[in-house]
Amino acid sequence: MPSLIARRDQFFKNINDQGIALTYDDVRLTTGHSEVLPDDIDVESKFSRNVGLRIPIASAAMDTVTEAEMAIEIAKLGGIGVIHKNFSPHDQASQVAKVKFHLNGLIGKPICFNQNVSIEEILNTRKQKGYAFHSFPIVDDEHRLVGILTENDFTFCENLALKAKQVMTKNVITAKPGASLREAYDVMKDNKKKSLPLRDKSGKVAGLYTFSDVKRILVGDSKTFNVDKTGRLRVAAAIGVYDDAFARLEKLIPEQVDVVVIDTAHGDSKGVLETLKMVKKKYDVDVIAGNISEAESAERLLKAGADGLKVGQGPGSICTTRIIAGIGKPQVSAVYECAKAARRYKVPVCADGGLKYSGDISIAIGAGAHSVMMGNMLAGTKESPGDFRFHQGVQYKVYRGMGSLGAMESSKGSRERYNQGKNDLIPEGMEGMVPYKGPVKEVIHQYVGGLRRGMGYVGARSIEHLREIAQFIRITEAGKAESHPHDIVITREAPNYQEKI
Numbered sequence: 022m023p024s025l026i027a028r029r030d031q032f033f034k035n036i037n038d039q040g041i042a043l044t045y046d047d048v049r050l051t052t053g054h055s056e057v058l059p060d061d062i063d064v065e066s067k068f069s070r071n072v073g074l075r076i077p078i079a080s081a082a083m084d085t086v087t088e089a090e091m092a093i094e095i096a097k098l099g100g101i102g103v104i105h106k107n108f109s110p111h112d113q114a115s116q117v118a119k120v121k122f123h124l125n126g127l128i129g130k131p132i133c134f135n136q137n138v139s140i141e142e143i144l145n146t147r148k149q150k151g152y153a154f155h156s157f158p159i160v161d162d163e164h165r166l167v168g169i170l171t172e173n174d175f176t177f178c179e180n181l182a183l184k185a186k187q188v189m190t191k192n193v194i195t196a197k198p199g200a201s202l203r204e205a206y207d208v209m210k211d212n213k214k215k216s217l218p219l220r221d222k223s224g225k226v227a228g229l230y231t232f233s234d235v236k237r238i239l240v241g242d243s244k245t246f247n248v249d250k251t252g253r254l255r256v257a258a259a260i261g262v263y264d265d266a267f268a269r270l271e272k273l274i275p276e277q278v279d280v281v282v283i284d285t286a287h288g289d290s291k292g293v294l295e296t297l298k299m300v301k302k303k304y305d306v307d308v309i310a311g312n313i314s315e316a317e318s319a320e321r322l323l324k325a326g327a328d329g330l331k332v333g334q335g336p337g338s339i340c341t342t343r344i345i346a347g348i349g350k351p352q353v354s355a356v357y358e359c360a361k362a363a364r365r366y367k368v369p370v371c372a373d374g375g376l377k378y379s380g381d382i383s384i385a386i387g388a389g390a391h392s393v394m395m396g397n398m399l400a401g402t403k404e405s406p407g408d409f410r411f412h413q414g415v416q417y418k419v420y421r422g423m424g425s426l427g428a429m430e431s432s433k434g435s436r437e438r439y440n441q442g443k444n445d446l447i448p449e450g451m452e453g454m455v456p457y458k459g460p461v462k463e464v465i466h467q468y469v470g471g472l473r474r475g476m477g478y479v480g481a482r483s484i485e486h487l488r489e490i491a492q493f494i495r496i497t498e499a500g501k502a503e504s505h506p507h508d509i510v511i512t513r514e515a516p517n518y519q520e521k522i
């Protein structure tokens with residue numbers, strides 16, 4: 022009996038041997054014996070070699086989809102946002118900083134006071150600057166940590182003229198720089214301390230954890246958040262090739278961007294391969310490269326050191342690449358081929374574009390993807406950038422391709438994605454609008470809910486398990502018609518099903 026992976030390989034081989042490639046509407050996953058309940062299913066995955074996901078969803082690097090507001094919300098829901106590159110390097114880095122500073126896991130540069138400053142002066146500064154917190158590391162003239170002032174010290178201090186060194190707690194419990202959120206939590210809990218300064222080798226303050234923030238991230242409402250080691254929301258940023266990549270990295274790295282995505286329409290190109298190698302040599306950051314749709318392209322990028330692959334050439338709802346250029350491969354086959362090539366390298370694959378319903382997420386992962394990237398399915402939400410439009414009494418938001426005329430005319434980032442100069446543009450995308458969908462939290466709830474149901478039907482307990490056991494069946498036009506609601510006038514829309522425009 023061939024393994025389930027071998028059976029799936031055979032299915033795609035048979036299709037490929039006929040010179041055919043398939044996309045979402047061509048296939049379904051077969052149901053299998055199941056002992057899992059949708060709510061017990063684990064949907065954690067990976068976006069790149071070292072960057073995890075709590076839900077396998079990324080928001081697209083598009084100027085009508087992902088800026089800081091979307092990236093914050095999507096990371097809070099467990100996914101990751103890729104900040105688009107129609108920003109200048111400086112502005113793009115500011116967007117990344119907004120996401121990274123949204124939660125205070127580790128305070129990198131805590132407010133410290135010199136030991137000779139009086140309690141009154143500290144309280145006045147606190148009031149003036151509007152600090153909501155009470156924990157201040159106290160340092161000597163060489164900025165070495167000598168004590169800490171906490172809320173209790175202020176509460177029980179009767180003489181405000183006393184100096185910090187006379188009131189502070191002297192035996193400070195500290196941790197080393199690099200202590201993780203979990204380590205910090207355990208130390209503070211064991212010692213019943215509300216704050217934990219990090220002390221470097223020279224005795225200087227290298228950061229501060231506060232118990233309330235760390236607890237909120239680890240065990241509070243925020244346990245679904247996708248956070249880095251220090252408890253800050255994860256975020257990605259798109260970069261171009263050569264100078265563009267380095268100009269952006271110079272600004273993005275200090276803001277601690279978690280992963281960068283070399284975001285081009287043709288990932289199997291000299292520019293991408295050379296840039297990838299140069300970035301990996303110079304920086305210690307995960308790099309996802311794309312977009313591609315062929316196994317050989319995956320192989321080349323993997324050999325060049327890619328920490329993740331982004332697959333999709335022309336499946337997007339706003340894409341016209343396949344029509345204008347006549348190239349591309351239907352998305353399910355493209356994902357399968359690239360993911361198969363990536364198996365040996367243990368590098369995650371993101372299926373980018375072309376998803377219309379939550380069931381497509383199950384299919385993309387069944388074909389080998391570790392995550393999906395959504396443009397259209399997240400456009401038109403409260404958190405997506407752009408204005409509302411009213412059309413025949415219905416609320417819409419703008420959604421446009423990064424290769425659309427509007428995006429390319431207004432931005433170098435877009436032109437570079439499609440390797441074009443300033444004049445005589447050849448667009449590869451469209452501009453339009455999509456119905457307003459409400460808060461992204463509600464749509465993601467439906468998308469992940471649909472994925473869990475799919476995994477339940479297949480019998481997969483985790484994303485890895487789904488990637489292992491998923492089996493495909495090809496459906497006909499009649500099968501597709503049967504799959505959608507039919508022979509009924511819909512009187513009430515469901516939150517997870519709309520007839521497509």
Ligand code: XMP
Nearest residue numbers: 081337338340374375396397422423424450
């Ligand atoms: P969806 O289907 O989610 O696709 O709307 C989003 C993905 O489409 C890609 N993209 C484009 N592709 N012309 C293209 O050929 C474009 O103008 C364009 N803009 C975005 C991109 O990979 C995105 O994540």
